[in-house]
Amino acid sequence: MAITVSLVALFGLVLFFLLRSRTLSPGAAFAAAGFGFFLASTGAAEPINQFTAALVHAIPNL
Structure with a gap:
């Protein structure tokens, strides 16, 4: 559960910055x-x- 929440936050942050820099259009983000x-x-x-x-x-093993 903790991994899922942190990945959602990470992907949300990436999506926010892509929208802000206009690399991604709002339609594509939707x-x-x-x-x-x-x-x-x-x-x-x-x-x-999984x-x-x-x-x-x-x-960590890399």
């Missing part, structure tokens, strides 16, 4: 957020969470 929201409600959510957790656990 589409990306919508895609993430709907992806989380599919069967792909669990493998993505992959992210494995990646976070592997980083």
Whole structure:
């Protein structure tokens, strides 16, 4: 749970700066957020969470 919240905050911060620098249009940001929201409600959510957790656990071993 703590990893998920921190990743949401990180991606939100990146999205904010992309919007602020006008690298990303508001429409594209809305589409990306919508895609993430709907992806989380599919069967792909669990493998993505497992992959992210494995990646976070592997980083200290590099």
